[in-house]
Structure formats: C-alpha cells, structure tokens
Amino acid sequence: MEVIVIILYLVPTLILFSYSCAQLSLVWNYWQKKRTENGNPPSNITPLSFEFPLVTVQLPIYNELYVVERLIDAVCLFEYPKNRLEIQILDDSTDDTVSIIAQKVHFYQVQGFDIQHIRRRNRDGFKAGALAYGLTTARGEFIAIFDADFIPNPDFLTTTIPHFENTHVGVVQTRWVHLNESYSLITQLQAFGLDGHFIVEQGGRNAAGHFINFNGTAGVWRKSCILDAGGWSAQTLTEDLDLSYRAQLRGWQFVYLENVETPAELPATMPALKSQQYRWMKGAAECARKNLKKVLQSTTVKFSTKVYAAFHLLNSGVFLAVFVMALLSVPILAITAFEPKYDYLFGIFRIFQLSFLMLLGFYGTTHYRHKTFGQFVWQLPFFLTVIMGLSLHNAIAALEGYLGKKTPFIRTPKWGIVQQKDGWQRKNYLVKSLNWLTIAELLLAVYFAAAVGLGFYWHSYQMVVLHAMLAVGFGFVSFYSVKHSIS
Structure with a gap:
C-alpha cells in the first residue's frame, strides 16, 4: 500500500x-526576444503606410447595467475615421441594459456614428453565437472585439490595425491591464497571475513562433481568418481558444503586442472569480479534447510547437x-x-x-x-x-x-x-x-x-x-x- x-x-x-520546466522555457524565449529587440529595434509600423481599412467593432453584451455605457463611450472615442468604423452592439440582455444601450446608440447615431443595436430572438450559443450572428452582417475587413468590462484606449485601432499589412496575420492581441488591481487582496492576486500569462506566456510563445491564443477580447481578427477557420463555435466554453487553434492550424499567424495595453475590470468577489475560473479551466480542457489530437497529427506544425501546444491546451x-x-x-x-x-x-x-x-x-x-x-x-x-x-x-x-x-x-x-x-x-x-x-x-x-x-x-x-x-x-x-x- x-x-x-x-x-x-x-x-x-x-x-x-x-x-514548471515548460514555464521556465517560456522565460528563456521571452528574454531571447528582448535581447534581439534591444540589439535590433523593430521598425516602426505606422498607420500612415496604408489606407484606413473598414473595421467592425463587436461588443457582445449580456446584462451589463454598470459598465456598458463606459465601454460604448470608449469605442466612440477611437482615433479612427468615422466613415471607416462600424460598431455592432450584440445585445442578448434581459434587463434594463437594453434601454441603456438603446439610448446610447441613439445619442451616437445623431453624431454620425455607424453604430447598431443588434438583438437576437434567443441566446443560442451564448457569446460565440452572438459574435457569429453579428459577423453575418459585419462589413469590416477587420473585427475588433471587446467584452463589457474593458475600456480600450483611443489609439487602440491605430496601434493594432497596421500589423495586418502582413497578409498572413489573422489576429492581433493586446495585453490586459487592470483598472482595479489595488481594490482588494483578491484583485491584487488576480492581477499577479494574469500578468504572468500576458507577459511571459503570450510573449514567450509568440517570440518563438508557437501557437498563442486570442484572449476573447481586446484584440482584432481578420474577418477572412475567422471564416477560413470555420467561424465561431459554442462547442466549448472558451470559444476564443478554440478558434485560435483552428486558425493557426490553417496557417494563420498571430501577433501579440505586449506594449499595447487595454484596461479591464477584475472580478471583485470570490464567487465571481470562481465563476470565471470555472469557465476558463473547463473551456481549456474542452479545447484540449477537441483540438490537441489535430495539433499532434498535423504534418505542417513543427515538433516544438506541438510540445508547447500540448502544455498550453492541458494547462x-x-x-x-x-x-x-x-x-x-x-x-x-x-x-x-x-x-x-x-x-x-x-x-x-x-x-x-x-x-x-x-x-x-x-x-x-x-x-x-x-x-x-x-x-x-x-x-x-x-x-x-x-x-x-x-x-x-x-x-x-x-x-x-x-x-x-x-x-x-x-x-x-x-x-x-x-x-x-x-x-x-x-x-x-x-x-x-x-x-x-x-x-x-x-x-x-x-x-x-x-x-x-x-x-x-x-x-x-x-x-x-x-x-x-x-x-x-x-x-x-x-x-x-x-x-x-x-x-
């Protein structure tokens, strides 16, 4: 016994x-990239090198009384031409959030914004279903997505869209920073852990050319990449991780921008944190069940990337x-x-x-x-x-x-x-x-x-x-x- x-x-x-060894190897990748950047600073990518493409901003919303107004206000402050910006508020709400959004949409429509309040008959597919529904009418070549707890900075699009000049890039992801890190011990510890993911994990994987993930928000997709990868699916609780792997298996490249920060609110209570952790942990396991075999059997993915992908999906x-x-x-x-x-x-x-x-x-x-x-x-x-x-x-x-x-x-x-x-x-x-x-x-x-x-x-x-x-x-x-x- x-x-x-x-x-x-x-x-x-x-x-x-x-x-732990895998995590340490990401640290090595991260510092190798930093040494390279210090020795050979990357060329500046400016929005002036190409015309402003049409961008659709999707805001998936479900009962967000306390934060939806600040999100809409932040998006409407983007330093981007109004005539090249389409805003879709994908509203599945069942409470007073609906009327709040309606008032905001009317306010900005009067100011000349192309902003739409989109409602579905049901909530099939949850967030993935809402994003897919909006995509059917989205006119933008690129799709920026923000959850309700985010407040993107005015220069978000001008710092992300230029990276799509490389036609192989399917996603540009930015780093989350925390609006309320100092609110309590719980939020401080969340910030401590999330920073590890957004600095070393995302940065280390991306630096070595391995698979990373779109984090569900604060990033931009090329619309053709979403469609080529099979579109949004509600088969897992982490639709973002699922689509990320399907897209990268199709050969699309992801760009991670550590220096572009997008502020967001952290859960303030233990039950709320548990709810988030449950979705992330179970969703990642579902994605492993769905995609790990495909990654390991792929003839186009290099062996080292398969190893990192296995640790990532089985996290x-x-x-x-x-x-x-x-x-x-x-x-x-x-x-x-x-x-x-x-x-x-x-x-x-x-x-x-x-x-x-x-x-x-x-x-x-x-x-x-x-x-x-x-x-x-x-x-x-x-x-x-x-x-x-x-x-x-x-x-x-x-x-x-x-x-x-x-x-x-x-x-x-x-x-x-x-x-x-x-x-x-x-x-x-x-x-x-x-x-x-x-x-x-x-x-x-x-x-x-x-x-x-x-x-x-x-x-x-x-x-x-x-x-x-x-x-x-x-x-x-x-x-x-x-x-x-x-x-």
Missing part, C-alpha cells in the same frame, strides 16, 4: 515539475495534479514518519521542489518592472497559496471538460468597480457560492491544518510549509466564498 501511495504522489509531482489539468499531490501529501507524511526506510524519498522529492525556483524565475520576469521587491516577496507565495486553495474547484472544472460534460456559459459579473469607494454589495448579478464545494474547501483547510500539527508532533518537518500553505489557501477561498455570498 505504501508503494502505491508513493507512486500516486510521485506522478502528479512529476507533472508539476514538467509544467487546466495542472490543477488536477496539484489537488491529487496535495491530498496524498498527508499519507506521505504518515508513511515517512512511521517507516524510516522511506526517508530517502524526500531526497527525490526535493528535486521537484525546484518547481518553486522555476516559478520564481517565471514571475520574477513578469513583475521585475511592475512590482517593488517588497510587493513581490509577499505576493508570490500568497498567490501560490491561493492557487492551491482553488485547486479542488478548478480540478473539477477541468475534469468535467476532459470528460465532455456540457454546462451552460456563465458570465462573470461586472459592477463598474475601479476605486476603493466603489462597492458590489446590493448590486445585481451577485453570484452565490454557498454549496457543497465550499464546505469541502473548508474541510480541506482543517485537514491540512491538522497535517501541520502532525508534522510537528511527529518531528517530521519536511512538509510543514506545504501543508501550511494548503491550509491557508483553502481557508482563504472558503472564507471569502462564504463572506461574499452573505454580504
């Missing part, structure tokens, strides 16, 4: 080590590995405490503790320009702690995706929260998270807190830090799941 437990513990630990499976490793770490503690012959295993397990050093390099690269040393020192371990606390929730989402269990698209609520004085309490769209999963997370916090006590009682200290992080992580997630559900 001891051998079985050890093997079951070793497998997810090895998976996590492999994933949400990391949470399965984290949860299994965490759960089995307590039996491992008992085995080593009562069977001294297995002490040598800790020597092997310490090799995999290098994963933390690799993540230190990954997030150090991400934040060396954006954080003070003091901020980084406390945010990195606390971020990893909370990520471990979300491992059960995200593992369930990933497992459902791999098994093909279908669930509806659940939007992430936005409340127009930017400053400390802004609040989400007593507003519409509040998500509740008082369920069996929250109870399980609370019990896991107790489980790992007991493991900390056992470590001291048995004078076996090798896993005390790990178990303390797990106890705090699950405690943090369960506490705020309850607090934000009853406030």
